[in-house]
Amino acid sequence: MPKKVITFGEVMMRLSPPGYEKFSQANSFELVYGGGEANVAISCAYLGMKAAHVTRFPDNALGKAATQFLRKHWLSTEHIFYGDHMIGKYFLEKGAVHRSSEVIYEREGSSFSLIKPSMVNWENVLKDADWFHWTGITPAISEGAYLCCLEAIKTANKMGITVSGDINSRNNMWKYGKTMQEVIPTLVQHCDVVITSSYGIREMFGLGQHEDKFKDLAIILMNQFPNIKKVVKKTRRTLSASHNQIQGKLWNGQSYIKSDMLNITHIIDRVGTGDAFAAGLIYGLLHYDDEQAIEFASAACALKHTVPGDVNMVSLENVQSLMDGEASGDIKR
Template sequence: MVKNIVTFGEVMLRLSTQTGVRLNQTDQFTAHYGGAEANVAVSLAHFGYSVYFVSKVPDNLLGNAVERHLKSHGVQTNYLLKGGERLGTYYLEAGAGERSAQVTYDRKYSSFSQLEAVEIDIEEILQTASLFHVTGITLALSPSLRELVFLILKKAKEMGVKTSFDFNYRAKLWSQQEFSEAIKPLLPYIDICFCGELDAVHLLGLNQADGFLPQKERLKYYYQKLKETYPNIQYVCSTFRTVISSTSNRLKGNLFVEDELYQSKVHTLEPIVDRVGGGDAFAAGILWGILEELPPEQIITFATAASALKHTVYGDCNVFSSKEVFQFANTEPGKIVR
């Protein structure tokens, strides 16, 4: 059976400085298009799925560029609406050494943030879908989008469509309290949840685990508590990231299913070419593994490898096939593939 996937969110224009140049110094930017849900759509399209991206962009040259970007990666744009005043933008000041990258948003009153429920036919969008994916970034953009996401998740469960939600909390968009109030009505309708240790404590308000427990046991404790409250959640996922510098990280993936926590090996990400979209590549890898009905050990291995690969290319999107991810996961790092 063909597995269609639907993702829902905003595409933005990303303008990045060169490494070593601050935002208030630069006189040139590198442009990319991306956004959390769109990045997941691109990854899954490269993995061979039929993926539909639902969004709204302005009816101008920038909106046309977004459509071309999505189509160039094999993403279906049947439900990409045109209208509104502007495309959301963000500026990325590249990090260097111990100095972190910095994001400056310019996305208020974007076409997508003004989207209303009456503009889309939820049943039509979900009628052939196997899975629906959205993130907390979309929730942050407007009250009407929060209501729309709730309606879509509820309808998806009525129609037997798997649902996936990535917390993706952004402190520059809203407060922890606002996020917490928005997410709790949605959790009963979510099957696959991307949520880390800090999310569990600060966004869900779970009691803190014993600080003397190993990191793996603490995470397992939080995931067990989450499952006790929301038994509908079948999978909970996250990554452990150790930051040595802006271009040197360590990454390990976590997947909690059927009361067991599975972990990937540690990937050494050095040098990092572009970190943006690494979490979306991980999410897409998890979703692919679940839809392919792989064993948990293979799912987390594949997903973390997909994220590691994303760090090696410029732009928001992961552009590797599932075959390439598997090959990377099973090849000695840095070895020439002949």
């Protein structure tokens, strides 16, 4: 029986100039849909898991089109809610070589930002689920989104469902009167798996010192929040906008495990690579031991760099092949 993952968060319309054009050169935009948590669910679905995403779309043709996008990529959409009139958007100018990518968001007042806890029956949503995943972006969007996420996490705890949080966030998103330092700890204390960084641990929780290594900070975080069983990090070394190196790191309370460093020499699309890592980690922890899980997560992340769009549409066999050292890119016949 395939494992089942549920995710919760906003899905936005992504608009990009063709190829590597700058905004000032664009006469048209390519349109796809994406959002961190939905990206994770779709990636898990492509790996063979059952997956559903919980979100809220405008009650119009754009909301229906975004729903169709999720269905097309194997997600259950039975827990999508509709109301209000605006879908969140972001504009992406893809970087190349030494020119960085640029992102501009338009999401204030979106249908998702107006969600309220009373709209979602989480016991019904999480029925038969093995895993619930959220990110630090969702509670930053609005107080309603934060309270809805908190209720989902607490319900998952009550139902014995594993909870993961990818908690890296952005200070400039918090505009409704609360800070991430106030909110994120209230969610993380109920998590089993936390994906973060050294900077994230220091910034969101005020823990550790600047010179502390990730392992030391992970130990401090687990001592502060005893429910956490694993603290995970994706390390990226950026040689240029087109050439990066990726490595995963995991502390499980006893062992500090690092994946092999993967060399990505020709990046097609960097957006969604963290979500691909999270999806790979979820799949890995549900099917492998910790050492294999972090290798699987890193391989999934590396492969996303080769896929245009927000979503990592690679198969289980693709990831396992890279895990096994097959990186030649030969044609599969």
